[in-house]
Amino acid sequence: MDRTELTQLLAVARGDAPADLLLDHGRVVNVFTGEVLDVQIAIAGDRIAGVGHGYVGKQKLDLHGQYIVPGLIDTHVHIESSMCSPVEFARVVLPHGVTSVVSDPHEIANVAGIAGIRYMLDASAGLPLTVFVNLPSCVPATHMGTAGAALEAEDLAPLRGLDRVLGLAEFMNVPGATLGLPGAIDKLLAFQDTHIDGHAPGITGRQLQAYIASGPSTDHESGTPEEALEKVRLGMVVLLREATSARNLLDLLPAITASSSRRFAFATDDRHPADLIDTGSIDNHIRRAVSAGLDPVTAVTLATLNGAEAFGLRDRGAISPGRRADLVVTLSLSDFQAEIVVAGGRVVARDGEMLEPLIQGAADMGAVWHHVDVDADALSFRIPARGTRLRAIGVRPDTLVTEARVVPAKIAADEAITDLSRDLLKVATIERHRGTGNVGLGFVQGLGLRAGAIAGTVAHDCHNITVAGVSDAEMLAAVRALRDLGGGLVAVRNGELLAAVPLPIGGLMSDQPAEVVRRQMDDLLAAVRALGSPLHDPLMQLGFLALEVIPHLKLTDQGLVDVDAFEIVPLWVD
Numbered sequence: 001m002d003r004t005e006l007t008q009l010l011a012v013a014r015g016d017a018p019a020d021l022l023l024d025h026g027r028v029v030n031v032f033t034g035e036v037l038d039v040q041i042a043i044a045g046d047r048i049a050g051v052g053h054g055y056v057g058k059q060k061l062d063l064h065g066q067y068i069v070p071g072l073i074d075t076h077v078h079i080e081s082s083m084c085s086p087v088e089f090a091r092v093v094l095p096h097g098v099t100s101v102v103s104d105p106h107e108i109a110n111v112a113g114i115a116g117i118r119y120m121l122d123a124s125a126g127l128p129l130t131v132f133v134n135l136p137s138c139v140p141a142t143h144m145g146t147a148g149a150a151l152e153a154e155d156l157a158p159l160r161g162l163d164r165v166l167g168l169a170e171f172m173n174v175p176g177a178t179l180g181l182p183g184a185i186d187k188l189l190a191f192q193d194t195h196i197d198g199h200a201p202g203i204t205g206r207q208l209q210a211y212i213a214s215g216p217s218t219d220h221e222s223g224t225p226e227e228a229l230e231k232v233r234l235g236m237v238v239l240l241r242e243a244t245s246a247r248n249l250l251d252l253l254p255a256i257t258a259s260s261s262r263r264f265a266f267a268t269d270d271r272h273p274a275d276l277i278d279t280g281s282i283d284n285h286i287r288r289a290v291s292a293g294l295d296p297v298t299a300v301t302l303a304t305l306n307g308a309e310a311f312g313l314r315d316r317g318a319i320s321p322g323r324r325a326d327l328v329v330t331l332s333l334s335d336f337q338a339e340i341v342v343a344g345g346r347v348v349a350r351d352g353e354m355l356e357p358l359i360q361g362a363a364d365m366g367a368v369w370h371h372v373d374v375d376a377d378a379l380s381f382r383i384p385a386r387g388t389r390l391r392a393i394g395v396r397p398d399t400l401v402t403e404a405r406v407v408p409a410k411i412a413a414d415e416a417i418t419d420l421s422r423d424l425l426k427v428a429t430i431e432r433h434r435g436t437g438n439v440g441l442g443f444v445q446g447l448g449l450r451a452g453a454i455a456g457t458v459a460h461d462c463h464n465i466t467v468a469g470v471s472d473a474e475m476l477a478a479v480r481a482l483r484d485l486g487g488g489l490v491a492v493r494n495g496e497l498l499a500a501v502p503l504p505i506g507g508l509m510s511d512q513p514a515e516v517v518r519r520q521m522d523d524l525l526a527a528v529r530a531l532g533s534p535l536h537d538p539l540m541q542l543g544f545l546a547l548e549v550i551p552h553l554k555l556t557d558q559g560l561v562d563v564d565a566f567e568i569v570p571l572w573v574d
Contacts, residue, residue, distance in 0.1 A: 005045055012042055012049035013321055019043050019050075021345060022057025026068040026329065031305040031318050034297050041068065043325045046344035051319055061340075061347070067333055070304040070318050071099030071326025071343065072282040074268050075239050075311060076170070076197065076220050079120065079131070080107035080508040081270035081540075083458075083501065083521070086120060087360035088514045090129035092273070095349040096280040097338035099129060099326035102311055104169035104197070106136030108368060110463050111433065111506040113139070113149030114159070115367035121162065125361035128343035130326075132311070134169035134197050135159055137187055138461070141172050141549050144568055145462040145556035148371060148433030153186040160194070166311055167194030171216050172461075172549040174200055175566055178210040188215045195311050201401070201550055204230060212236060218310050220267045221550075223248060223401070225255035232263040237310040239267040240302070242285055244275050245540045246400045249285060253292055261298050265307035270460075272537060273518040274525075286336040296333035368506045370486040372457060373435040374465065376479050381428055381472040383416040383441050385409065387572040390416060391560055392424060393545055393553045395446025397535060400544045404553035404562065405445065406573050416443070418470050425449055428475060429546045430465040431557040432457060432507070438557035442571055444468055444545060450532030452493035453478040456539055457507030459546040464557050466542050489539045491527040499527040 001009070011017035019042035028037050028051060041048060042055040074093070079101070082089045093101070103124075108116035117135065124131035135156045140147035159165055168191040171177055176184025188196065198216030200208065201223065212234050220239035222228040228238045232255070240249045246269060256264055266285040280287075282303050289299045308317025316324045329340035341349035348355055387409065394403030410419040418425050423445050431438035447454075453469025455478035465482060469475040469492075477495040482488060487507025490500045501520040503510055510517045528538050535541055548554045548561040555561070562569045 001047070009044045009047050009049050009322070012044040015054060019055055019057035020045060020059065022055055022060045023068060023327070024060055024062050026063035026066055028319055029067060029069045029297060029300050029333070031070060031297070031301045032320070036067070036297070041319060041327070043345045046325055048319060048321055048323050048325050050321055063329055066329050066331055066339065068319065069300050069328050069330065071316065071328055071341070072097045072303045073307040073313070073317060074098055074101040074282050075218070075265045075307040076241070076267035076269055077101050077103050078107050078270050079103050080105070082273055082276060083503060083508070083510055083517050084273065084514045085360065085505065085509055085511060086124040086131060087127065087358050090124070090127045090131070091354055091358050092276045092514045093281045094129050094341055094343065095338060095352045095354060096283045097328035097341055098281045098283070099341065099343045100132065100313065100316055101129065102132045102134060102166065104134050104136060106139055106169055106461060107463060107508055108506050109136040109139045109149060109151060110147040110461050111371050111508065112368045113151060114155060115364065116506060117159065119363050119368045121164065122361050122363035127358060127361070128346065128348045130164070132164050132166050132313070134166050134195065137168045137170065138172045141461040141547065144548050144558055144561050145546065146431045146434065146436060146438055146464065146558065147462040152183065153190040156187065157190055160191070167191050168196045170197045170199035170220070172199040174203055174207070174211055177214040177216070178207055180214070191215070198236065199549070202227070208234065220269060222252055225252055228252045228255040229260070232260055237263050237265055237306065239265050240285065241267050241269045242288065243269040244272045244537050245270070245398065245544065247398050249288055250292055253289060253294060256294065256298070261301065262306055264302050265310055266303050270540065272540060273514055273521055277514065277518055283336050283338060290334050290336070300333065365505070370504055371507050372432050372483055372487050374430055374432050374479065374483055375435070375437070376476065376483050378437065379430065379439065379476060379479060381426060381441060381475050383426070383571070385411045385414050385416055387574045389573040390443060390571050391553060391569065391573060392443040392445050393427065393555060395444060395535070395541055400547065400550045402545070402551070402553055407443070407445070420450060420470060423448060425468045425470060426472070426475065427466070427468040427545060427555060429459065429555050429557045430467070430479065432464050440555045440557050440559045442555045442560050447538055447542065448533040448535065452491060452498070452531045454491050454528055454531070454539060454542060455479055455482055456489040456543055457482055457487040457503065458489065458539070458543045460544050461547055462556065463507060464546065466546050468542055489524055491524055491531060493531060499524040
């Protein structure tokens with residue numbers, strides 16, 4: 001804000017000048033006191049000038065008793081998981097009342113390094129949705145997966161002072177943090193005076209004490225109320241997550257009391273287009289929390305002020321003089337639906353629709369376009385028999401946590417093969433960034449495929465190719481389809497492509513409108529369900545099988561990872 005803008009803001013606040021926009025006859029939710037007040041909101045430029053009575057405005061919006069809440073804040077999101085470009089993501093979430101997000105671009109950073117981070121910053125510049133960025137802390141997530149880049153503290157340091165950069169994103173290397181290992185400690189020290197986001201699933205006791213002491217102050221990976229409360233008692237703000245595959249909000253609600261509620265906020269993490277379009281973003285969190293018994297004003301506070309304070313966003317999160325004029329008008333706090341959305345003092349959405357087109361900021365597309373370096377003709381998924389029992393990844397619905405199972409192998413022609421009678425499918429993770437030829441092989445239960453294969457270049461966090469299927473031939477056909485697309489998600493049967501979502505931006509995001517991506521994804525999910533999978537989103541579950549920092553058994557391009565032991569383990573048990 002410059003001198004002229006501040007002078008005008010003060011004149012409107014004093015009542016000496018008319019507001020640019022006056023919201024009248026609304027019921028303002030005061031997240032500081034928990035009250036609902038019948039007051040006016042006077043806006044000057046992109047700021048709130050006054051909240052009270054007796055104001056006049058050049059433009060007046062009569063709200064006829066509707067509620068006005070602060071713009072909603074998503075405290076942790078990977079925009080790439082929407083499979084949309086930043087401008088398309090903004091076009092989807094703004095009509096739902098989300099006016100600020102704290103993004104972690106470590107998906108595209110794992111593909112394209114610093115160039116990927118700069119793409120996300122540049123492409124989101126100037127949007128009515130404020131896209132804050134926490135710099136990826138773990139690229140790659142660990143030494144047990146091969147990413148397209150490796151970012152150390154000295155690589156990230158030049159980005160610290162950029163506009164909208166807050167600090168360091170989810171610090172997934174818990175052993176590195178708690179033991180003060182080189183590399184990890186360098187990043188924590190380099191960002192110790194900024195916000196450091198946490199990622200500590202199942203971490204308790206003295207290990208949690210050491211982890212928090214290393215710097216992280218927020219965390220979105222709690223699975224139980226007890227785990228959440230332990231983190232809150234030690235000073236963390238716990239983020240209640242409702243992603244496409246990982247849904248922890250209802251599980252954690254019992255931890256929220258009148259005394260603890262200010263230590264919780266909302267996050268979406270990873271959410272696919274259909275969920276964003278149909279059920280929404282943080283607005284969905286409010287509805288779910290309220291329907292489960294949380295006080296509506298408390299739910300709004302979690303969606304606004306709590307997140308703003310947790311991430312040091314002092315200019316938003318509440319309706320008060322001097323703060324950014326990000327506001328949402330809704331008919332009901334219990335059945336929260338965004339009727340009008342104001343971002344930066346302008347009405348940008350009404351009745352679920354944007355009122356103006358959004359323009360993407362100038363960004364270097366060449367650095368992130370197409371990243372699939374795989375010789376599909378040289379691939380082999382054969383697993384020679386080396387025993388009678390093997391490790392298998394057990395998929396559980398609605399969570400990213402997998403089980404580490406030991407199952408009898410099905411042997412034919414001296415090799416381990418799929419066993420549909422036990423839902424035992426072969427799975428592979430194939431390095432796609434550097435042309436190494438690395439292939440990790442294993443088995444998975446819980447995907448439910450009865451025919452064909454599914455594959456994708458979205459495979460957290462290194463984003464190599466993950467593929468699972470009923471035969472080696474079907475898996476190979478899926479990988480070839482991905483290679484021909486230049487990245488994306490596919491389903492095949494009898495060697496033929498059934499459906500696909502092309503994702504040419506780093507193999508993660510589409511260059512098409514969100515509605516097109518959603519239709520493609522709907523067709524793909526229908527195809528996968530026809531192949532037998534009962535899961536809500538089997539492709540997202542497949543992609544997270546490669547994430548070696550979430551318990552308990554995962555598969556990278558380097559092999560099976562026992563996440564609890566933090567080491568690569570053999571497929572065969574005996």
